[in-house]
Amino acid sequence: MKIAMINGSPKLGKNSSSILLRILETLIPDEHEIAHYALNKKDLTPEQYSELCRMDTLVLAFPLYVDGIPSHLFRMLVGLEEYLKAERQNDIYVYVMVNNGFFEGKQNHIAIDIIKNWCLRSGLHFGHAIGQGAGEMMEYIEKVPLGHGPLKNLGSAMTTLANHIHSHSSGESILISPNFPRFAWRFAATHTFWNAKAKKNGLKKKDILRRL
Template sequence: MRIAMINGSPKLGKSNSSILLTALEGLISNEHEIARYSLNKRPLTPEQYSELCRMDTLILAFPLYVDGIPSHLFRMLVALEEYMKSERQHDIYVYVMVNNGFYEGKQNHIAIEIIKNWCARSGLHFGQAVGQGAGEMMGLIEKIPLGHGPLKNLGNAMLALADNIQTHSSGESVLINPNFPRFAWRFMGTHSFWNATAKKNGLKRKDILRRNIN
């Protein structure tokens, strides 16, 4: 089976989407041929769009942007839809992994519906989606094995996703929270992410909280 893993994150460095794709790739048998595509540096070429039309499976991984999908990924999907309508010659299944900065995985449901509708317009089969909450934790806990600790829910969901991918099966989309207390996630996000990022950019905590009133 020819599988395309498409990283829809706009980040130039390591992203949560790339972490999820790497973890998923480790669950897929070596007998399948996997090609990676990234949208964070330059648009896909016409040759790459044609390659995607010859794949058996597309796996989209991206972060949630305003309850939807990133604009550069949206542009790619619009272009790919036209290629699929003119060049696709066999069935293609689509699987999705979405992560967001909220604690609740259910926040991803609108973005998943957007991809479902795109599949219907493009003549593709929607297989399944995994929507992960607290995505910004991934970079801090990526060394924890899937299925353990805060990644227990994610590990179980990705095992099922990998099985469906390899058999071209469909399943109910899974929207999951981390196995981590919400109050602890909020504390860690505030002190290890927001305040640390502000300090790195020469700001203080009070600068984050300051409101400009005209």
């Protein structure tokens, strides 16, 4: 089986989507052929669009943007739809991993529905999706063994996803939050992520809270 893993994150360098794809790849049997595509530097070429039309499976990993999908991923999907209508010859299954900065994984359900509708328009099969909460945590806990500690829910969900990909089958979407107290995530996100990012960019805490 030919599998395309598509990183839809706009973030350069390490990002939660790339971490999730790397973890998923370790769960997929070696008998499958995997190709990687990233959308954070430039648009796909016509040759790459044609390659995707010859895949058996597309795996989309991306962050949630205003309850939807990033604009550059949307642009890619619109372009790919036209190529699929002209060049696709076999059944293609689509699998999705969405992560967001909220604690609750259920926040991803609209983005998943967007991909489902795109599959209908493009004549593809929607296979399965994971919606993960507290996605920004991945960069800080990626060394934690999958299926343990705060990654217990994610481990179970990704094993199910990998099984669906291997068997080319479908299943209900899984929306998960980390195995980590919500109040602790809020504290950590505020002090180790948002405030730190603000300071790095020359801002103070009051600048984040200032209303325009």
